[in-house]
Amino acid sequence: MDRRQFLQSTALGLAAAGTGLQPMRAMAQGEPIRIGLMAPLTGVIASGGKEMVEGTQFWFEKINYQIAGRKVELIIEDDASNPDTALQKARRLVEQNNVHFLTGNLLANTGLAVANYVKGTGTPYFIPIIAADELTQRGRIPNVIRTAGYSGSAFPRPLADWALKQGYKRIATISQDYTFGHEQCGGFSQVFTEGGGTIVQQFWHPLNTADFSPYLGQIADLKIDAIFVMETGADATRFTQQFNSFGLKGKIPLLGAMNMTDQSVIRTMGAEVEGIISAAHFAEGADIAATKDFVDAYTKKYEKIPSLYGFSMYSGMMWVSRAIEKLGGKVEDKAALLDAVLKTELADSPLGKPVKLDAYGNPIYDVYIRKVTKRADGKFWNVPVETYPAVSQFWKYDPETFMKEPAFSRTYQGVKKS
Amino acid sequence: MSGLSRSKSPMGALVVVAVLAVGVIAPYFLSRYQIGLATQILIFGMLAMSIDILVGFTGRTSLGHGAIFGTSTYVVLYCVTQAGMSPYLAVLLGIMSATVLAAIFALLAVRTNGVYFLLLTLALGMIVWGICLRWTQVTGGENGLRGDIRPKALADYKDFYWFILALAAMVTFGIRRFVNSPFGLTLRGIRDSDSRMRSLGYNVPLHLFIGFTMSGFFAGVAGAVYAFFNNFVSPSTVALTQSVESLLMAIIGGVGTLYGSFIGASALIALQNLVSSHTERWQSVLGITFTLIMIFAPEGIVGKFRALRAKYSAKH
Numbered sequence: 001m002d003r004r005q006f007l008q009s010t011a012l013g014l015a016a017a018g019t020g021l022q023p024m025r026a027m028a029q030g031e032p033i034r035i036g037l038m039a040p041l042t043g044v045i046a047s048g049g050k051e052m053v054e055g056t057q058f059w060f061e062k063i064n065y066q067i068a069g070r071k072v073e074l075i076i077e078d079d080a081s082n083p084d085t086a087l088q089k090a091r092r093l094v095e096q097n098n099v100h101f102l103t104g105n106l107l108a109n110t111g112l113a114v115a116n117y118v119k120g121t122g123t124p125y126f127i128p129i130i131a132a133d134e135l136t137q138r139g140r141i142p143n144v145i146r147t148a149g150y151s152g153s154a155f156p157r158p159l160a161d162w163a164l165k166q167g168y169k170r171i172a173t174i175s176q177d178y179t180f181g182h183e184q185c186g187g188f189s190q191v192f193t194e195g196g197g198t199i200v201q202q203f204w205h206p207l208n209t210a211d212f213s214p215y216l217g218q219i220a221d222l223k224i225d226a227i228f229v230m231e232t233g234a235d236a237t238r239f240t241q242q243f244n245s246f247g248l249k250g251k252i253p254l255l256g257a258m259n260m261t262d263q264s265v266i267r268t269m270g271a272e273v274e275g276i277i278s279a280a281h282f283a284e285g286a287d288i289a290a291t292k293d294f295v296d297a298y299t300k301k302y303e304k305i306p307s308l309y310g311f312s313m314y315s316g317m318m319w320v321s322r323a324i325e326k327l328g329g330k331v332e333d334k335a336a337l338l339d340a341v342l343k344t345e346l347a348d349s350p351l352g353k354p355v356k357l358d359a360y361g362n363p364i365y366d367v368y369i370r371k372v373t374k375r376a377d378g379k380f381w382n383v384p385v386e387t388y389p390a391v392s393q394f395w396k397y398d399p400e401t402f403m404k405e406p407a408f409s410r411t412y413q414g415v416k417k418s
Numbered sequence: 419m420s421g422l423s424r425s426k427s428p429m430g431a432l433v434v435v436a437v438l439a440v441g442v443i444a445p446y447f448l449s450r451y452q453i454g455l456a457t458q459i460l461i462f463g464m465l466a467m468s469i470d471i472l473v474g475f476t477g478r479t480s481l482g483h484g485a486i487f488g489t490s491t492y493v494v495l496y497c498v499t500q501a502g503m504s505p506y507l508a509v510l511l512g513i514m515s516a517t518v519l520a521a522i523f524a525l526l527a528v529r530t531n532g533v534y535f536l537l538l539t540l541a542l543g544m545i546v547w548g549i550c551l552r553w554t555q556v557t558g559g560e561n562g563l564r565g566d567i568r569p570k571a572l573a574d575y576k577d578f579y580w581f582i583l584a585l586a587a588m589v590t591f592g593i594r595r596f597v598n599s600p601f602g603l604t605l606r607g608i609r610d611s612d613s614r615m616r617s618l619g620y621n622v623p624l625h626l627f628i629g630f631t632m633s634g635f636f637a638g639v640a641g642a643v644y645a646f647f648n649n650f651v652s653p654s655t656v657a658l659t660q661s662v663e664s665l666l667m668a669i670i671g672g673v674g675t676l677y678g679s680f681i682g683a684s685a686l687i688a689l690q691n692l693v694s695s696h697t698e699r700w701q702s703v704l705g706i707t708f709t710l711i712m713i714f715a716p717e718g719i720v721g722k723f724r725a726l727r728a729k730y731s732a733k734h
Contacts, residue, residue: 042701078694078698082654083562083650084648084655087648087650091451091454092451092691095449095454096451107560108560108561109560112562112564113562113564116650117650119566120566178559178560179559179561409554409555410554411555
């Protein structure tokens with residue numbers, strides 16, 4: 001090595017040492033933002049899972065997989081509708097792929113399993129679909145945030161209030177017998193009985209019930225003013241059809257939990273869905289420019305009207321993306337990311353109005369009372385008939401007092417004893 | 419029996435020591451995720467091996483072991499998260515309840531064999547699954563039970579891996595001793611011909627009962643530590659797929675080979691995790707792989723290996 005070469009390399013070495021931190025940081029910024037998306041692509045609810053992936057991709061394609069100048073690397077894993085698999089995939093995404101945050105999952109049990117895992121690792125986990133009350137209430141985990149999601153018992157409350165205003169006094173409920181059903185029925189029953197109504201009877205049936213005639217047969221004799229029904233997926237389809245063929249449609253007003261009339265259910269159905277009332281934050285038939293734009297673009301691309309799954313993942317990822325923009329792309333700092341997401345007010349979502357999160361990581365929405373209506377082209381969709389502004393997951397209760405009460409279950413439905 | 423003669427060969431002992439040594443130093447070379455997978459392989463290897471006691475050495479194919487395994491997991495999680503017990507006591511209770519459940523299964527199933535044994539254990543497993551799904555107040559229903567239950571001493575993932583490795587070594591040793599004991603030989607006798615064993619004066623149902631219960635005990639051990647591994651349990655842990663998967667592991671590795679269980683568990687878990695990140699049709703890939711294994715190596719991977727070696731040494 002001659003003298004000149006020596007000097008050159010020394011100078012370069014010193015320069016590198018002096019600015020040692022600079023290239024490192026630049027490298028970190030050059031790395032993509034890695035996002036782990038888990039969705040049930042196989043198993044009983046695979047179609048919903050597929051729409052979750054579509055919704056997510058739809059958003060990231062819109063922003064060219066770029067947030068604040070950093071590339072987005074979306075890693076999609078199948079949770080197989082099974083909590084053990086979901087856990088395994090979450091471990092893989094966090095420990096092997098080093099994702100900056102996790103999102104997705106559809107079934108509450110998969111979400112709860114993953115939430116329990118990220119409790120230990122501190123990985124941010126955003127859940128636009130998982131509705132289990134406890135994740136933003138009694139069992140709150142600071143790094144789990146329900147961006148663009150909703151808690152199970154929240155939306156049936158305004159629906160109960162609306163039912164009281166219609167003059168309904170006696171209502172029966174039919175629901176799938178698992179936590180999501182217990183929560184939605186609980187929210188409804190609590191508000192309805194506190195407002196002076198009576199829950200005449202509650203029917204619980206296992207998931208995947210083929211024949212609803214034992215329940216429908218009893219309804220006719222109960223002398224009820226309306227019925228509240230909580231069904232998802234194929235159960236929702238079967239219930240609505242059998243309710244119709246029992247001749248109850250038009251005689252007893254049918255109030256449904258939001259999944260009951262979601263596009264994923266009604267897009268394959270006919271006139272039997274018309275007129276069902278439900279409550280939700282999103283109505284694909286809302287006369288709002290932002291909603292229309294989203295629904296049109298989505299329909300054009302995927303040849304179907306977006307369901308809650310597509311909408312929620314789209315908006316959920318939009319929410320997180322906006323927060324990352326505020327941080328200038330620095331997703332490495334978990335605490336800062338969570339804080340930014342909590343403080344971000346989502347202004348330009350398909351809802352067309354700003355949405356923010358409460359202190360427990362659950363969004364506060366304007367909730368629509370929706371009615372299934374026929375479009376000019378013969379398809380059915382949900383159109384808002386009334387709006388309840390800024391509905392909290394705690395309704396009108398004080399959060400602290402509310403969380404001292406037991407969680408909703410088959411045996412505890414918050415029914416006010418008169 | 420080849421298992422017996424092998425145990426006395428110095429080669430076999432050497433292989434065991436070498437494998438254990440690799441197992442012990444593995445965490446220094448593997449990533450956290452891979453260590454997690456290795457831990458899982460060891461746990462399911464133990465479960466598959468407990469099934470091998472019945473499938474390979476007793477000639478009874480059980481489809482109820484997922485339920486026995488998962489019952490132990492449920493009991494451990496319930497005891498720690500709901501009843502506030504110490505995790506160590508919970509593990510004991512978990513193993514005990516799995517053993518008791520296995521004894522009940524055994525009482526009902528020992529008088530059957532062949533496809534009736536299969537169906538009966540399947541039905542019993544489905545009952546357990548049904549209870550876990552519907553008894554919401556205790557089992558948490560669909561959502562299951564969860565909580566941070568792993569004891570502080572094992573909180574680090576490497577420490578936990580070594581603990582599971584040591585446990586797997588002990589369980590393997592225990593099962594080996596069990597199937598090679600005079601009692602284990604009577605089980606093989608029953609496998610080959612239970613009428614002959616009966617005419618020789620053995621109490622066949624009693625032996626089957628003890629064999630089944632012991633097998634359930636080992637499945638319970640695996641289930642209890644699975645609770646520490648996942649910190650979570652839901653009905654899918656006691657579901658039929660769990661039983662089928664662990665039976666598959668035993669079959670892929672090679673029934674009646676014991677060690678094959680770990681090979682089978684590695685194959686299945688590795689495939690599940692590798693293939694699924696490349697295609698959502700991963701289950702089809704798994705299915706084709708298993709079909710090929712069953713066509714070209716019906717005796718399982720370890721069984722095939724042993725057969726090839728026997729062929730080779732016969733030639734030379």
